[in-house]
Amino acid sequence: MIEVLALPFMQKAILAGSVLALITGILSVFIVLKKLSFIGVGISHTAFGGVALGILLGTNPYLTAMAFALIGAFWIGGIGRKGSLHADVSIGILFATAMALGVIFLGFSHNYNVDVMGYLFGNILVLTSGDVFASIIIGVVSLIFIALFFKRMFFAAFDEELADVNGIPTAFLYYLFLTIVSFTVVISIKMVGIILVSALLVIPGAIAFLITYDYKLMVLLSIIFSIMGIYLGLLFSFFLNLPSGATIVVTLTTLFLVFFLIQPKRRRIT
Amino acid sequence: MKALEVKNLTVKIAGKVIIENVSFDVVEGEILGIVGPNGGGKTSLIRAILGFLDYTGEVRIFGFTPSEAKKKGLTGYLPQKSLYDPDFPVKVRDLVAFGMMKSWFGKLPSNWKEKVRSYLSMVNMEKWENYPFGKLSGGQQQRVSIARVLAGEPKIVFLDEPNTGIDVVAQEDFYQLLMKINKELGVTIVMVSHDIGVISSYIHKTACLNRVLHYHGEPVCITDPELLRRVYGSGADMILIHDENCENCGSVNVKGEERK
Structure with a gap:
C-alpha cells in the first residue's frame, strides 16, 4: 500500500483528487438543497462542446470548455431565475445542443489523435503537474469565495426571498455559485470526465442529507464522503485495474445506497 | 414619520x-x-x-x-407559506441567526447565541432551540419565523x-x-x-x-x-x-x- 502511495502519478491523483473532493463536497450540499441536481449534467455536457471547439481550433480545450461551461451556467441560471421555464427545460435544451455542437466540431477536426473517451470518462491517474497546479489554484479561489459567503449562501438556499429582504445579494450569490460549479466541472474533466462529474456534484451532499439536520455538519459529512469516494475509488481502480472515474462514482453510489437503506435521519428528530 | x-x-x-x-x-x-x-x-x-x-x-x-x-x-418579511421542507437541515437556533445577517459581508455578533435565545423566548420557543425547524408544527414555525424576522431588527x-x-x-x-x-x-x-x-x-x-x-x-x-x-x-x-x-x-x- 505504502509503495502505491509513493508512485508519482498516484501522489498527483491524491492531491488533485483531494482538492476536487473538498470543493465538490461543499458544492453538492448546495446543489442538493437547492434541488439543482441536473445542473452538473447541464454544465458538464455543455463543456464538451467547448472541448471539441478547442480541439478544432488547436487551442487548449480546457479554456474553451471553461468558456462554454460559463455560458451554459449563466444560460441555465438566467432562465431559471426569470421563472418563465423550469431549469430542467433549459438544461435539456442546452446540453443536447452543446453535445451536438461538440460532435459537429469533432467532425470538422482532422486531429485523429484526440482521446475523446478521456474527456468523457476521465483518468485521474494521468494528471500532469500543470493539472494539479490548476486544480489547487481554482480550488483555493473557490474556497475563499465560499468561505466569505457561506452562511448567506445557506440562508438563500433555505429561502431566497427571505435572504433578499435582509439585503443579502442573492442574485450575485447565485451566479457566483454557478461560476464556481463551472470552474469545478472543468477541472474535473480530466479526473472523472464530463459524463461522470455530475455524480461528484450530487452524491456526497445526498448522503449527508440523509444523516443530519445540522447544515454545518452536513457540509462536513459531505466533504468526508466525497474524499472517501475518491480515495476508495482510486484504490479499487488501481488494485482491480478498473477505470478510475467510473470506479469513484460506483464507490460513492454504494455509500449512498448503504445510508439510504439505513435512513439515519428518519430514525431520530435531533 | x-x-x-x-x-x-x-x-x-x-x-x-x-x-x-x-x-x-x-x-x-x-x-x-x-x-x-x-x-x-x-x-x-x-x-x-x-x-x-x-x-x-x-x-x-x-x-x-x-x-x-x-x-x-x-425590512422584515414573513411570506405566505404553510410549511417548509421538513428535512431541510436547519435548526431553530440557526434559522433565527440567519435573520441577523444583512447585506454583503459581516459576521454574526459574538453574543449571537444569547440574542437568538432572547428572541426565541419572546415568542415562547426557547425550548426548541436545537430542534429541526422543518419538524415543527405550522404555528411553531410561524413563531420561530417571527423570531427570525425580529433578529434582523x-x-x-x-x-x-x-x-x-x-x-x-x-x-x-x-x-x-x-x-x-x-x-x-x-x-x-x-x-x-x-x-x-x-x-x-x-x-x-x-x-x-x-x-x-x-x-x-x-x-x-x-x-x-x-x-x-x-x-x-x-x-x-x-x-x-x-x-x-x-x-x-x-x-x-x-x-x-x-x-x-
Missing part, C-alpha cells in the same frame, strides 16, 4: 392588471391590515412593495426605495397571511404576539389577510383591496355592507365571529341586510 408610502401603484402580470392605481401610507408604529378576497391582489401588493414584482408608481419605505430599504436592513415587517396553517387557538396567540411586538419594539406591521373578521380586532387601520383600493382608514369597514359588496362582490355573505373587542359589530351580508 411615514413608514410606508405607496403612490399610484399599478402591477401587471402577463399583461393583466392585478393592482390598479393604489395609494396609501402607513405611519411609523401602526399596524395596517390589508384585506380583500382571494385573487384581489393582496400578496402581489406586498411583493411589489418588497421589490419582487415590477410595478409603476412609487414606493418609499422610511423614505427609501425598496431596494435601499432592504440594503439598510429596515427591522423597522417595518410585512406579513402575508400569517395565520396560514395555524389552528384557531394558535391564531389568537399569534395575533397577541404581533400586538406585543408592535407595542414593545415599536415595529410597524403591514399584514395581509383574507380573514377580515379576525384581524380587525388587532389592527390600527385597514386597507380593503380588490384590484383597486376600496377603503383605507379605521378598521370599521367590515360592517359596511356597501363596501363589502364592492370589495367581495355581490355573492358574498359575511358571517362575523364576535369577541370582546367588538363594538357595534353586526353579522352582515353584502345585499345590504344587517342582522344584530
Whole structure:
C-alpha cells in the first residue's frame, strides 16, 4: 500500500483528487438543497462542446470548455431565475445542443489523435503537474469565495426571498455559485470526465442529507464522503485495474445506497 | 414619520392588471391590515412593495426605495407559506441567526447565541432551540419565523397571511404576539389577510383591496355592507365571529341586510 502511495502519478491523483473532493463536497450540499441536481449534467455536457471547439481550433480545450461551461451556467441560471421555464427545460435544451455542437466540431477536426473517451470518462491517474497546479489554484479561489459567503449562501438556499429582504445579494450569490460549479466541472474533466462529474456534484451532499439536520455538519459529512469516494475509488481502480472515474462514482453510489437503506435521519428528530 | 408610502401603484402580470392605481401610507408604529378576497391582489401588493414584482408608481419605505430599504436592513418579511421542507437541515437556533445577517459581508455578533435565545423566548420557543425547524408544527414555525424576522431588527415587517396553517387557538396567540411586538419594539406591521373578521380586532387601520383600493382608514369597514359588496362582490355573505373587542359589530351580508 505504502509503495502505491509513493508512485508519482498516484501522489498527483491524491492531491488533485483531494482538492476536487473538498470543493465538490461543499458544492453538492448546495446543489442538493437547492434541488439543482441536473445542473452538473447541464454544465458538464455543455463543456464538451467547448472541448471539441478547442480541439478544432488547436487551442487548449480546457479554456474553451471553461468558456462554454460559463455560458451554459449563466444560460441555465438566467432562465431559471426569470421563472418563465423550469431549469430542467433549459438544461435539456442546452446540453443536447452543446453535445451536438461538440460532435459537429469533432467532425470538422482532422486531429485523429484526440482521446475523446478521456474527456468523457476521465483518468485521474494521468494528471500532469500543470493539472494539479490548476486544480489547487481554482480550488483555493473557490474556497475563499465560499468561505466569505457561506452562511448567506445557506440562508438563500433555505429561502431566497427571505435572504433578499435582509439585503443579502442573492442574485450575485447565485451566479457566483454557478461560476464556481463551472470552474469545478472543468477541472474535473480530466479526473472523472464530463459524463461522470455530475455524480461528484450530487452524491456526497445526498448522503449527508440523509444523516443530519445540522447544515454545518452536513457540509462536513459531505466533504468526508466525497474524499472517501475518491480515495476508495482510486484504490479499487488501481488494485482491480478498473477505470478510475467510473470506479469513484460506483464507490460513492454504494455509500449512498448503504445510508439510504439505513435512513439515519428518519430514525431520530435531533 | 411615514413608514410606508405607496403612490399610484399599478402591477401587471402577463399583461393583466392585478393592482390598479393604489395609494396609501402607513405611519411609523401602526399596524395596517390589508384585506380583500382571494385573487384581489393582496400578496402581489406586498411583493411589489418588497421589490419582487415590477410595478409603476412609487414606493418609499422610511423614505427609501425598496431596494435601499432592504440594503439598510429596515425590512422584515414573513411570506405566505404553510410549511417548509421538513428535512431541510436547519435548526431553530440557526434559522433565527440567519435573520441577523444583512447585506454583503459581516459576521454574526459574538453574543449571537444569547440574542437568538432572547428572541426565541419572546415568542415562547426557547425550548426548541436545537430542534429541526422543518419538524415543527405550522404555528411553531410561524413563531420561530417571527423570531427570525425580529433578529434582523427591522423597522417595518410585512406579513402575508400569517395565520396560514395555524389552528384557531394558535391564531389568537399569534395575533397577541404581533400586538406585543408592535407595542414593545415599536415595529410597524403591514399584514395581509383574507380573514377580515379576525384581524380587525388587532389592527390600527385597514386597507380593503380588490384590484383597486376600496377603503383605507379605521378598521370599521367590515360592517359596511356597501363596501363589502364592492370589495367581495355581490355573492358574498359575511358571517362575523364576535369577541370582546367588538363594538357595534353586526353579522352582515353584502345585499345590504344587517342582522344584530
